[in-house]
Amino acid sequence: MVNKKIQASEENLIHVYNRFPVALERGDGMYVYDTDGREYLDFAAGFAVTGLGYNHKELNDTLKEQIDKIYHISNLYYHENCGEAAKELNRISGMDRVFFTNSGSEANEGALKAARRYAYTKQTGRYEFIAMENSFHGRSFGAVSVTGHDSYREPFEPVVPGVRFAKFNDLDSVKELINDKTCAIILEALQGEGGINLASWEFMNGIRELCDENGILMICDEIQCGMGRTGDYFTYQGFGVKPDIVTMAKAIGNGIPVGAFAMTNDVAEYSLRPGDHGATYGGNPLACTAVKKVIEIFERDHIVEHVRQVAPYLEKRLDELVDELDCVVRRKGKGLMQGLEFNIPVAEINQKTIAEGLLVIQAQGNVIRFLPPLIMEEKHVDEMIERLKRALTR
Incomplete structure (x- = not known):
């Protein structure tokens, strides 16, 4: 029988999402609940968005208070939460200047424009980008143009020209593509949609060296892998490198739609000028209130340190599944x-996992992703493994 609530929500919609037959209504901590009251353990976190979990009272109360004040003004005017949120993002990322957007795709659009504007201002004649195979940077025209999956680009050809793709973790393949027209290299330090592929130390540091040697900007897409998920605020920090431009979104707002791209002062000096870029809702008071409060909670509650403490247990339990079940090939991440x-x-x-009350998500390469809220405890790992094993053996 068709769920009438799901059927009603689908009327008038263009069917571009492969939705699962679940109508979710509310969430609390590590769990979400459907319209029939059934509980699901969430190891997807809305695509790595709800780092602090669901129904976080302190964050909720802060957002409600801001709604009663003001939640939108033109970006022609200042709002103190915007400046304070930008200051905090710069502090934890090591960058110097921030531009707020509404999403990760928009953040990458802005980063690409910033890189080309930098080249234009310095009159270098550079305009090409090097991106990585199996990468994912969004579905807007610029973002999809640097996404390393033919299936995302081909239906929308011709996409933005001047993009060439190197092999991830193959520094020689990057070197072969560099020329006097290359303005930037964009990559994820840990590919998410592409199959949970972690960059090597040699690759990340090699990219940084190539950029320095050739006057090229390094853009790190931290939209999924950033904001504490890998045990540092941003994954590139674990490699000891500093990019020129960073893009972020998802967990910086814990579900409030917000993205940002940030850059060093050296890049900002020659990059975007008033009128070059804009976003009507970018940097609005509500989104910036969320960013500011999320960072405050992360700091006070030592969320990044907590990730470092609990992640080894998740790895251990997943490794046990690799040894135990023939259908599991390997763990990575x-x-x-x-x-x-x-x-x-x-x-x-x-x-099958949905039937067992467990939410996970797919990735390229026949991979299932595990992206739990960062407040996860070992008991949640045990519960997840129990439900996953039931799903795999049913």
Whole structure:
């Protein structure tokens, strides 16, 4: 029988999402609940968004208070929460200037424009980008143009020209693509949609060196892997490198739609000028209130340190599944961004985990992603493993 609530929500919609047959109504901590009151343990966190979990009272109260004051003004005017949120993002990222957007795709759009504007201002004649195979940077035209999956780009050809793709973790393949037109290299230090692929130390530091040697900007997309998920505020920090431009979104607002791209002063000096870029809702008081409060809670509650403490237990339990079940090929990832590669169709696994009250998500390469809220405890790992094993053996 068709769920009438799901059927009603689908009327008048264009069907571009492969939705699961679940109508979610509310959440609390590590759990979400459907319209029938059924509980689901969430190891997806809305695609790595709800780092602090659901129904966080302190964050909720702060947002409600801001709504009663003002939640939108033109970005022609200042609002103190915007400046304070930007200051905090710069502090934890090591950057110097921030531009707020509404999403991760928009953050990457802004970063690409900033890189080209930098080249234009310095009159270098550079305009090409090097991106990585299996990468994912969003679905807007600029973002999809640097996304390393043909299936995302081909339906919308011709996309933005001047993009070439190197092999992830193959520094020689990057070197072969560099020329006097290359203005920036964009990459994820830990690919999410592409299959949970972690960059090597040599690759990340090699990219930084190549950029320095050739006058190229390094753009790190931290939209999914950033904001504490891998045991540092941003994954590039674990490699000891500093990019020129960083993009972020998702967990910086814990579910409030907000993104940002940040850059060093050296880049900002030659980059975007008034009128070059804009976003009607970018940097609005409500979104910036969320960013500011999320960072405050992360700091006070030592969320990043907590990730470092609990991540090894998640890795251990997933490794046990690799040893125990023939259908599991290997584990890969870092921190609380983990993946299991299977030798059976993962779409079927997703359906079965939902039936067991567990939410996980797929990735390229026959991989299931585990992206729990960062407040996860060991008991939640045990519960997840129990539900996952039931799903895999049913």
